[in-house]
Amino acid sequence: MPTQMTQSDGAGAPEEAAKPQRADALRNRARVLEAAESVFAAEGISVPVDVIAEKAGVGVGTLYRHFPTKEKLFEAILVGRITEIAEEARARAGADDPGAAFFGFLAHVVEESASKRDLIQALLGAGVEIEMAVADCKKNLEAAVAELLAVAQRAGAVRPDVTPAVVLAVVSATCMAADHHPGAGTGDILQIVCDGLRPPAPPATGPERRA
């Protein structure tokens, strides 16, 4: 449960004093977050809020006191998830073997995101309005991936013409494909994508690559 947020942070107001919350309020907030995380992951973003509230063991009123809208709740979870992935990328950026670090990262993300419908849908953009908070978060992720990618490219492990945007696109696509085509093994798809990201073999002979 990495997702945390300061409940009400209005945009412009320079409010500072985070007044202490009551113990039960804190507890319930955490419960809602936890319940939402699992329910969204399992069912996607279209589950009714009632379901989340019930799973959390609170009333809908309580849910709405902590998160002003369903979308905000989802956003909170999303920001947590994406931030986590970005941290993972940063953590791997300094590894000894840049190639292994890069491809390991891809595998990690795919594995982690498999069966997380909500994340997938969000990355996909299906039916979700991209909020500013999430957009910023994505920028952060893209920056982290850019670094990891650059190192791997410098080491010759990844094609030089690949951009961070392409990496993100390809990764989310792999997650989606894996989730919805159970017939095709996740590993097989990932393998294809990874090999496609590698440079076309040093001096080269093989069949015409790159049109």
Next chain:
Amino acid sequence: MPTQMTQSDGAGAPEEAAKPQRADALRNRARVLEAAESVFAAEGISVPVDVIAEKAGVGVGTLYRHFPTKEKLFEAILVGRITEIAEEARARAGADDPGAAFFGFLAHVVEESASKRDLIQALLGAGVEIEMAVADCKKNLEAAVAELLAVAQRAGAVRPDVTPAVVLAVVSATCMAADHHPGAGTGDILQIVCDGLRPPAPPATGPERRA
């Protein structure tokens, strides 16, 4: 507009005599289908039926007389689209250059499906109950792709370990990624996938491929 269907075919009853429909009924049916096709493609499957009816220039009542549910209407369109793709695969299966035929097919599908939200969502399975009719259709598509793939593999243009299911998964993933990550060029993503599908360079030297 390849989508066609015999309006009411009950499951078990061996009814044969397709009683002739009135001219306006036929016309309206076609209009609904056409409108639905473009609206679904543009907005996804969540558009209200009213929108489709309006675009078709008919009332919702008329829409529902031709298609018992919104889902059935969508299904009709889907079946048409998927069948078309399957035919494309079959048409290319006998080409001179199996490799070019195979990769050309992938490019064709991606290009054709770009900007077709509904198809993508359906391939994804997001929020759509897979109906029998569509499932059959998918089987047909998979068979067609299997043939095209087999020929290409025999010619050494595609990895031998790739299965039809993987190809479909990878293609739909590419469509989705291209649609939702405008930052990453469709061509770039397709390139990566295609190269990943190719065999790992004849005798080989390059960096370790295939774990």
Next chain:
DNA sequence: TGACAAACGGAGCTATCGTTCCGTATAGTC
């Protein structure tokens, strides 16, 4: 042209879901 079955249109019914409101319960404090 008249008659009738077939088809149409769209108001409105129903179910669902996000959100609000307010009476009740409780954590924290003296």
Next chain:
DNA sequence: GACTATACGGAACGATAGCTCCGTTTGTCA
């Protein structure tokens, strides 16, 4: 233990969207 601000619960409201119903229109056939 009493008091109060804080938080809770869940009934109810409003909006939306799928679908139905029935009075009206129209194609077809003689």
